[in-house]
Structures are given as structure tokens and as C-alpha cells.
Amino acid sequence: MDPLTSAVIQVLVQQLYNSLENEEKTLLGFKEDFEKMKTKLNLMTSFLADAQRLERNSKDYLTFKTSLAQIRDLIYDADDILLDCQTRAAYEEISFFHGYTPRGFSFRHKAGNKLKEINKRIEAMESQLNTYLNPVSQWILSSGEGINRKARRTSHVSASKIIGLREDTNKIIGWITTSESSNRVGIVGMGGLGKTTTAQKIFNDVVDHFDKMIWVSVSQTFSEKEIITSMLRQLGINETVIIDDEMLEIQKALSNKKYLIVMDDVWNNDGDWWRHISSYLPEGEKCNQSIIITTRNESVAKSMGVTRIHHARKLDETESWDLFCTVAANRQTSKDSEFETVGREIVKKCDGLPLAIKTIGGLLSTKTQSLHQWKQVSKNFRNELANRTSVPATLQLSYDDLPAKLKQCILCFSVYPEDYETSAEQLVYWWVGEGFVLGNEEKTAIEVAFECLLELVNRCLVEAVKQRGYDGRVYKCKMHDMVRDLIIKMAKEAAFCSFDEINKQKPEVNSRHLGYTREMDEKLLENNSKLRAFLLMESCPLPVHRNTGLATVNSLRVLDLSTNKLDSIPVEEMWSWIKSQKRLAYLSLRRISSLQELPDWIRKRQNLQILVITECSNLKRLPSCITTLQSLVVLDVDNCPLQCLPRGLGRLTKLQVLSGFKLPSPGKDGTLLVELKDLTNLRVLRINISKQDEIADDEAESLSKLEQLQILSIDTKDCDHEIIPLMDKLLPPISLQELYLRSYHGDTSPIWLNPSSLPELLYLYIEHGELTSVRTDFWGNTGKPWKIEGLCLKYLPRLEMEWKTVCSKMKYIRYLEVSRCHKLQSFPCNVNNYGVWEKEEEERE
Known part of the structure; x- marks a missing residue:
């Protein structure tokens, strides 16, 4: 059975079960039709499961493959009508007139006809399948399908661990760290032999030997412009302000330096791209140049001027067994x-x-x-x-x-x-x-x-x-x-998305998922009613032009524009297009500088579950109607200049992740800390506190009421020493498992940061601050010891702490990460720059 169709049916039937339990609110009176749909889909699943027994080359299997495209369309249409009814019901719930409007009656009439049509199509498809398939069992929906077949806890093992390559890497490191002014090495071999892994190991091991280091992933489809842009960025050069030749800027940055450049996964050297780039790479007595090329083709390495070639080899029996284990x-x-x-x-x-x-x-x-x-x-x-x-x-x-x-x-x-x-x-x-x-x-x-x-x-x-x-x-x-x-x-077989003959994605009328790049022809998207996910790739403008191309697409559930700043985008056109996406569940508008506010019609997007609008430098307010989005599970407004969040946020009872929460300044009307206690499903909370903020005495225990909260991040970078009394009032819940303190200006730790107040804490992260020591009760006592397993301390130059104290008071610690904490004593890793310590597996038992 096609995995995509299988998964969609499973989700759809689960949603039908949930909706039928609450028919009055979510099904708009169409209980009988949806009951029929659920029964038919269960039977459809039995037919499809039986199809797995067909021989791949049999006539029946080929007939089934032809039917599969029709089945997918049918299931997606059924999914859409259920969602449309749920969304309409949710909107009517917050609307003054509820469903008693011309639009409400019109929607019900059209939805009823659509439901009957879909059920007839399902029946016809069953008859068609029944000619060559016999359902052998009813499908039992299992909500307990887990990811791991057997629950077990293991420490993380990096799949990139170097085994059998140490001798190879040491040899190549010797080549590129000699006194010669120019070293060009080729690592050649078939795919899967570990060429990139070897180069990565070398790159990490020689970081102290070179002044400048650049890694470029070339790949099969590349452009010289992309390679140069990558090099500029890694050298810290802003390509948007360059007046002269970009390669001249790279040449200046590398002059009189020891530098290493890795060109990874080069498939061909057609054209003059490498000749042009390498002609600008400085060499000479004052400049030590080392270049590593990884490729599957030895002639490519030779054409790029390598002086030494290392042939990646297969692992021997012992090395293979070690890697496998x-x-x-x-x-x-x-x-x-x-x-x-x-x-x-x-x-x-x-x-x-x-x-x-x-x-x-x-x-x-x-x-x-x-x-x-x-x-x-x-x-x-x-x-x-x-x-x-x-x-x-x-x-x-x-x-x-x-x-x-x-x-x-x-x-x-x-x-x-x-x-x-x-x-x-x-x-x-x-x-x-x-x-x-x-x-x-x-x-x-x-x-x-x-x-x-x-x-x-x-x-x-x-x-x-x-x-x-x-x-x-x-x-x-x-x-x-x-x-x-x-x-x-x-993906081709499952009709997940469309590709051309060289495996480059292309937009088509029947495309359902698309990662849009600037090379694509947007006209091919005209009137696409099937597209469900649209992701804008890096450095690509949003091609929304009124009534053409992408602007005619109105079926999205996923819209992510997060990898682009879109500085010049006409916001009105963007909103006009987004307004047409009535089924939208995930919307990301990260870093759109021209975005100043959200429109009031956002309240109609009742299926919106995830809203990400981080790093929008001019977004100063959210509309109060955002508190009516009853399906919202993620609201991320971090790093936006919002003064506060609108009052009524406590009504978003399904919210699980809230990032960028800000307390209202005195005199401002916004969500108070006390409202958060109503967010009973909240798992992650990230708070930004400023020096103007206040917490009333009757709000002091609000956070402690969040019994599901697992992750809490508190950032006080806009504060001074006066933050201490405010922080001591916060009182996180005892359920907390991860705590992040950023830019804390107190000399000692908050009063509640101890194992008695946080008995379930597993991970503690403290970064940037003026801590000199921790309170005595921070270490707890024999009756209430810490359960902390991971500790991260970064940029705390005044903090004094002894490793033997940590070991004796945090008996379960197995992971430590430290940066720029100069006064830590006897720690088992570098505390001045960057250090990591992990307890050996044998020590944990």
C-alpha cells in the first residue's frame, strides 16, 4: 500500500472518530454523512491492505496502480471537506450570528452536496477494487503506533563517528599542514565510502592550524554565484555591499593568511567556474594555501589541479564490524x-x-x-x-x-x-x-x-x-x-511532488508539495487546487502577483516563508493571497521587515495551529482577535519589538508553545502573568523581561500552576540588578524538566533554583550573566538531590564553582558544556574557550 495514502487515511479516520463524538459543534449537522464516510474508509483500508499481496508484475497490480491516483484524490477531497466543516463550525462559534447567515446556509448546502458526491465516489471505487481484491480484515485504528518498536533509553551515538578512517585522516592532515605554500588534495571514491566524513574530520581537527577556513558543498546542480556567495558569507563579508569584483574581496580576506578550502562533492568541472575562482586564491611565501576536493570522479580532481590524490577505501572486516556495533x-x-x-x-x-x-x-x-x-x-x-x-x-x-x-x-x-x-x-x-x-x-x-x-x-x-x-x-x-x-x-511513485528528468523539482498543476526556487516557472502553478504545502527556498522572492501564478493557489495548509527577509514584498498583496488560504494550519512569516501588524481577518483562520512571526523588526502589535484562534498550539513572536501580547491570551487553551511572551509595562493593556495559568496544555514557555516590568503579589504563583510545562526560558537582557526581586517571584512549576536563564544580572542564583523547588529538572542552561556564585540551597540536601543530567554554562566569567562540588551534588550528571567561564575550578574540559565532557557509558551504569 502507498505509504502516503495509508497515513492520510489513518489521520482522516482518527479525525472522524473525534468529530463524531462532538457532532453538534464540528460537523454542522452532517453526522450521518460522516458516519457513512468513516465506515467506507475503514473498508477501503481493508482493500488497500489486501493489495500488498499482489505480485508486482501481475495484471491486477498494474490495474491497482492505475486506481491509486484516483484513490489519493478521493481521500484528499474527503479530508478537505471534513476540515472545511470543522473550520466553519469553529468560526461560527466565535461569530455573533453563528450559522444563521446567507453565507452559513450557502456553505451547508454546498458541503452537503459535496459530502454525498464523495461518498458516492468511495462506493464506486470500492466496486472497482472489488473486481480484483478481496478485503481480508477490517482495519483497526491503532493510536498506539509508536516510533520505537521497544521502549528503551540509550545515549545519543553520532552516526558520523570515525571508524577505520583515522589513518587516512592523519595522512591527509600531514599533507595539508606542511610548510609548502600550496597543497591541493583530492579525496576520490564512489558514493558511500565516507569521502565527506573524512573531509569533515580533517576540517574539525585542523581548526587551530589555519587562519581562515571555508567549506563549500558543490553538489550536482550548482552555480558559480552560489559558491562565491557561500565563500563570502563564511568569511564574514556582506555580499550586498560589495562594489568591486566579489572574488577580489575574497582574495583580500585570504591574503597573507593560512587558509583551508574544502570543495565537497564536486561532480564535474565543466566550464570555467573553478579556473575563475582558483585564479583569485592567493599563493606565495606569505600565504599557505590548502585545498581539499572530494569527488566521485578522479578526472575531475585532476582537472582541478590537485597535487595528491587519496582514494577512499572500503573498510576491512574489523573496521566494518566496529562501525556496525x-x-x-x-x-x-x-x-x-x-x-x-x-x-x-x-x-x-x-x-x-x-x-x-x-x-x-x-x-x-x-x-x-x-x-x-x-x-x-x-x-x-x-x-x-x-x-x-x-x-x-x-x-x-x-x-x-x-x-x-x-x-x-x-x-x-x-x-x-x-x-x-x-x-x-x-x-x-x-x-x-x-x-x-x-x-x-x-x-x-x-x-x-x-x-x-x-x-x-x-x-x-x-x-x-x-x-x-x-x-x-x-x-x-x-x-x-x-x-x-x-x-x-x-516521492514520484507516491505523487508527493513532481520532478523533471534530472530530478529537479518542478511546479505542476497536480503538485501537492513544493519547495519553490527562483528557477521555477510560476505560471505552471496557475489554478492549482491541490497544492497543500509551499516552502520558499533561500534567496528566492515570493512570486505573488495579483491574479497570476501563485496568487491563484488557494488550497494551502502549510506556508513557510521563513528563509527569506522579503524586504521589498508588497505586504498588501501577500496578505491578499494568504487571506485566500482558508485551510491554513501552519504559517511562518519570519524576518519580514515590512510587516507591521497582522490583519483583523486572521480571526477567520480557525484551522491555524502554528503561527511563527519571529524577527519581524517592525511588528509592534498583535490584534486582539488573535485570542480567538482556538486551534492555535504554537505562537512564536520572539525577537519582535512588541510592547506586550493582547489581553485574553488565556483563552488559547490548546496552546503548547508560547515564545516571546512579554509582560505589559505599567499603564499598558496586555496579557498579565496571571492569565498564563489558564494555558493548561502549555509545554514550552519563553519569556522576555525588561526593567519596566512588574509582577503583582497575586501573580507570583501563576507559573507554578502550569502543571504540563516542561521547558522554560527566561531572558532578562534588558534589565539590570533590579531584576532579582522580580525573578524571585516567578516560581516555575515543579514539573519543569529544562530551564534556560539568559543574561541574568544577579550575583547569585534565583531563590527558587534548587532541587526542592525543581525536583524534575534534567537540563540546566545558563548563558551570559553576572553570576559570581550560587546560593547555598542551590545544591540541595541529601533528601532532595538534583536529578540534573545535563549542565551548560556559557559566558559567565565571574562564576566560581568547583567540579568536585558539581559531581557530589549532581550525581546523575552525564553531559557538560562550558564556554568562557574562566573561574571554574578543576573542570574536566576547557573552560576558557569551549569545552565538552561526557560521562563514559561504563560510568553511567
């Missing part, structure tokens, strides 16, 4: 001879390719400790090898093993350009906004989505570019080009 994180292999026998059999089939080993190891790390499952993986792997090389076979096997939910999530990577570094937050909000990921009784949809992303990283299908050391939480990620090729192939 590290990624699989499976101690059973070293204790049980049967596990080791099967494991070594699997590793042998990987043929020494690091990417293949890491991928299959990542797959097995999510399996239960079942010898039968390991044997099944080995058996399937052998069958795949009959017609494919080992790496594609391994990747395909890993993809096939993903649950439908994760397959749907990973297909989203297909819309990003090659080597694109993606924000984890953007992905997570997209998945939640489009309904790819659902919450459950224990975790919110956002929490589940972050776990989905981490599992994709742990399966080695996604590479973490920026990751928190404490628990492996992903902040930025990307996809290896070989994995991306596979995902594009899967």
Missing part, C-alpha cells in the same frame, strides 16, 4: 555468538561501504533484541543484492522498513535542493500542520514529530548538521545525496 548500539552482539554470526553475515553483505553499514546498523538499532528479526533482515538483504548494488539495496531496505508515518515524513525532504540544510523546527511544524504526525495521550504532536526526526537520524537516513550534545535533539539536518535520490524516486 557502534551504530547498531547493540551489546547483545558481543555477548551472544548467534547474534554475532548473523550480524557479521549482514556486515559482510555491506561490502565495506561505511554508508551501507551505518544505514543497516541504524535500522537494526530500532529493532527489538530478536534473533528472528536479525535473520529476516539478513534474508531480505540477500534478495535485494541479486539485482542491485549494496548501497541502494541497503537504503531501499531501510526505507521499506519505515512505518507509514515515517515514510510520509521522510518524503518531505524531496522538496529541498541538494545539500540543503533544513531547519528541524520547519520540518516538525510542517509535519504537524499537514497532519502527518499526531499526538497521543502522553505526548503532543510536536514532541512526537521531534522524535520522528531523531529516529530518521538514528536510522542514518537523515544527517544531523546541528545537534544538542545532551540528548541528540536535532536543530538542523540534511540528506545524503544517495538517500535523496531514493527519496525522490519514492
Whole structure:
């Protein structure tokens, strides 16, 4: 069964179950029609599940594949009509006239006809499928489908750990750190051999040897302009103010310097791009030039003037086994001879390719400790090898093993350009906004989505570019080009998005998801009624022109413009277009400097769940009607010059993440701290406090009422020493697990920062401040010790603390990160610049 269709049906049926329990409010009187739809969709799922038994080359399977496109359209239409009814019901709930208006009656008439039409189409499709499929069982909706097959807790293991490459990296480091004025090295080999991993290890290890360092991901589809822009940015040069030749600016920045440039993943050297760039790179007695080229083609490396070539090699048997055990994180292999026998059999089939080993190891790390499952993986792997090389076979096997939910999530990577570094937050909000990921009784949809992303990283299908050391939480990620090729192939089959013959995404009338770049022809989007997600890629203008191209698209659920400042965008045209998106669930308008306020009609977007408007330098107010958006789960207005948030925020009872909260100054009408106690589902709260702020005595315990709050961030950069009494009033809830204190101006820690007040705290982050010491009760007592596992101290030059005290009072600590804390004593890492310490696995047991 197609994973995308499977996941959409699962979400739709779950929503139908929820809505039918509350028919009066959400179904506008169409209970009977939606009951019929739910029954028919359950039966449809049985038919589709039965289709998995069809032989791929059989006549029936080919007929089924033809029907699948019609099924997708049908399911999406059913999803849309349910959402439209829910949104209309929510709007009528806050409207004075409710549904008793001409528009209300008109909507019901059209919706009723649409529902009957969809149910007839479902019946017709069932009859069509019934000619060659026999449903074998009713589908039972399982709300407990977890990401991990067996719940277990493991420490984060980096899939990029260097095994078997130390000798290679040391050799190349020797080449590029010699006294010669020019060193050009090529790392050559097939995909999956670890060329980029080797170069990354070298790049990190020689940081103290070079004055300037530049890393450029070239990829298959590149432009000389993109490469030069990347080099300028890494050198700290603003390309928008350059008058002369851009390469002259690069030449000036590198003159009389020791510098290293890595050109990663060069596919060809057609044209004059490298000749032009390299002609400006300074050489000579006062300048030490080192360049590393990674490529799959030795002739490309030679054409780029390399003087030494390192051929990336396959790992030997011992190295392969070590890498497999590290990624699989499976101690059973070293204790049980049967596990080791099967494991070594699997590793042998990987043929020494690091990417293949890491991928299959990542797959097995999510399996239960079942010898039968390991044997099944080995058996399937052998069958795949009959017609494919080992790496594609391994990747395909890993993809096939993903649950439908994760397959749907990973297909989203297909819309990003090659080597694109993606924000984890953007992905997570997209998945939640489009309904790819659902919450459950224990975790919110956002929490589940972050776990989905981490599992994709742990399966080695996604590479973490920026990751928190404490628990492996992903902040930025990307996809290896070989994995991306596979995902594009899967996205094509699932009609997730459209591509041309060289795998570049293109907009089409039937496109459902699009990562828009400046090379695309916006006219191809005319009257697209199917597009559900639109993401604007970096440095690309928003092509909204009245009544043409993108302006005619009105079916979006996801709209993310966060990677562009859009300084010159006509705000009126942008709002006119957004106003037409009545199903919008996720809207990100980050860094739009011309944005000064939100329109009042935003209250009509009752399906809006995630609203991100951070870093809008001229956004000074939010309309009071924003407090009527009853579906809102994320409101992020951080780093905007808002004076306060409008009164009534406590009505947003579904809110889970609130970033950029500001207390109203004396005399200003806005949300007071006491209102937050009504946000009973709040998990994350980020507060900015200024020196004008006040907290009344009757508000002192407001935060302590937030029993679901897990993460609290407090930033007091606009304050002075007078902040101490205000901070002491905040009183976080005892449920808090992560605390971030930024720019705290007190000499000692807040009075509530102790294990008695925060008994569940696991991670403490303190950055930029004037702390000289902590209170005596900060360390707690034998009856109430800290549970803290991760501690991060940054830019606290006056703080005095001894490591032996930390160890004795924080017995569970396993991760430490320190920067610029010069007075810390006997700490097991560098405290002057940047240091990290992690407890060895054996010490934790």
C-alpha cells in the first residue's frame, strides 16, 4: 500500500472518530454523512491492505496502480471537506450570528452536496477494487503506533563517528599542514565510502592550524554565484555591499593568511567556474594555501589541479564490524555468538561501504533484541543484492522498513535542493500542520514529530548538521545525496511532488508539495487546487502577483516563508493571497521587515495551529482577535519589538508553545502573568523581561500552576540588578524538566533554583550573566538531590564553582558544556574557550 495514502487515511479516520463524538459543534449537522464516510474508509483500508499481496508484475497490480491516483484524490477531497466543516463550525462559534447567515446556509448546502458526491465516489471505487481484491480484515485504528518498536533509553551515538578512517585522516592532515605554500588534495571514491566524513574530520581537527577556513558543498546542480556567495558569507563579508569584483574581496580576506578550502562533492568541472575562482586564491611565501576536493570522479580532481590524490577505501572486516556495533548500539552482539554470526553475515553483505553499514546498523538499532528479526533482515538483504548494488539495496531496505508515518515524513525532504540544510523546527511544524504526525495521550504532536526526526537520524537516513550534545535533539539536518535520490524516486511513485528528468523539482498543476526556487516557472502553478504545502527556498522572492501564478493557489495548509527577509514584498498583496488560504494550519512569516501588524481577518483562520512571526523588526502589535484562534498550539513572536501580547491570551487553551511572551509595562493593556495559568496544555514557555516590568503579589504563583510545562526560558537582557526581586517571584512549576536563564544580572542564583523547588529538572542552561556564585540551597540536601543530567554554562566569567562540588551534588550528571567561564575550578574540559565532557557509558551504569 502507498505509504502516503495509508497515513492520510489513518489521520482522516482518527479525525472522524473525534468529530463524531462532538457532532453538534464540528460537523454542522452532517453526522450521518460522516458516519457513512468513516465506515467506507475503514473498508477501503481493508482493500488497500489486501493489495500488498499482489505480485508486482501481475495484471491486477498494474490495474491497482492505475486506481491509486484516483484513490489519493478521493481521500484528499474527503479530508478537505471534513476540515472545511470543522473550520466553519469553529468560526461560527466565535461569530455573533453563528450559522444563521446567507453565507452559513450557502456553505451547508454546498458541503452537503459535496459530502454525498464523495461518498458516492468511495462506493464506486470500492466496486472497482472489488473486481480484483478481496478485503481480508477490517482495519483497526491503532493510536498506539509508536516510533520505537521497544521502549528503551540509550545515549545519543553520532552516526558520523570515525571508524577505520583515522589513518587516512592523519595522512591527509600531514599533507595539508606542511610548510609548502600550496597543497591541493583530492579525496576520490564512489558514493558511500565516507569521502565527506573524512573531509569533515580533517576540517574539525585542523581548526587551530589555519587562519581562515571555508567549506563549500558543490553538489550536482550548482552555480558559480552560489559558491562565491557561500565563500563570502563564511568569511564574514556582506555580499550586498560589495562594489568591486566579489572574488577580489575574497582574495583580500585570504591574503597573507593560512587558509583551508574544502570543495565537497564536486561532480564535474565543466566550464570555467573553478579556473575563475582558483585564479583569485592567493599563493606565495606569505600565504599557505590548502585545498581539499572530494569527488566521485578522479578526472575531475585532476582537472582541478590537485597535487595528491587519496582514494577512499572500503573498510576491512574489523573496521566494518566496529562501525556496525557502534551504530547498531547493540551489546547483545558481543555477548551472544548467534547474534554475532548473523550480524557479521549482514556486515559482510555491506561490502565495506561505511554508508551501507551505518544505514543497516541504524535500522537494526530500532529493532527489538530478536534473533528472528536479525535473520529476516539478513534474508531480505540477500534478495535485494541479486539485482542491485549494496548501497541502494541497503537504503531501499531501510526505507521499506519505515512505518507509514515515517515514510510520509521522510518524503518531505524531496522538496529541498541538494545539500540543503533544513531547519528541524520547519520540518516538525510542517509535519504537524499537514497532519502527518499526531499526538497521543502522553505526548503532543510536536514532541512526537521531534522524535520522528531523531529516529530518521538514528536510522542514518537523515544527517544531523546541528545537534544538542545532551540528548541528540536535532536543530538542523540534511540528506545524503544517495538517500535523496531514493527519496525522490519514492516521492514520484507516491505523487508527493513532481520532478523533471534530472530530478529537479518542478511546479505542476497536480503538485501537492513544493519547495519553490527562483528557477521555477510560476505560471505552471496557475489554478492549482491541490497544492497543500509551499516552502520558499533561500534567496528566492515570493512570486505573488495579483491574479497570476501563485496568487491563484488557494488550497494551502502549510506556508513557510521563513528563509527569506522579503524586504521589498508588497505586504498588501501577500496578505491578499494568504487571506485566500482558508485551510491554513501552519504559517511562518519570519524576518519580514515590512510587516507591521497582522490583519483583523486572521480571526477567520480557525484551522491555524502554528503561527511563527519571529524577527519581524517592525511588528509592534498583535490584534486582539488573535485570542480567538482556538486551534492555535504554537505562537512564536520572539525577537519582535512588541510592547506586550493582547489581553485574553488565556483563552488559547490548546496552546503548547508560547515564545516571546512579554509582560505589559505599567499603564499598558496586555496579557498579565496571571492569565498564563489558564494555558493548561502549555509545554514550552519563553519569556522576555525588561526593567519596566512588574509582577503583582497575586501573580507570583501563576507559573507554578502550569502543571504540563516542561521547558522554560527566561531572558532578562534588558534589565539590570533590579531584576532579582522580580525573578524571585516567578516560581516555575515543579514539573519543569529544562530551564534556560539568559543574561541574568544577579550575583547569585534565583531563590527558587534548587532541587526542592525543581525536583524534575534534567537540563540546566545558563548563558551570559553576572553570576559570581550560587546560593547555598542551590545544591540541595541529601533528601532532595538534583536529578540534573545535563549542565551548560556559557559566558559567565565571574562564576566560581568547583567540579568536585558539581559531581557530589549532581550525581546523575552525564553531559557538560562550558564556554568562557574562566573561574571554574578543576573542570574536566576547557573552560576558557569551549569545552565538552561526557560521562563514559561504563560510568553511567
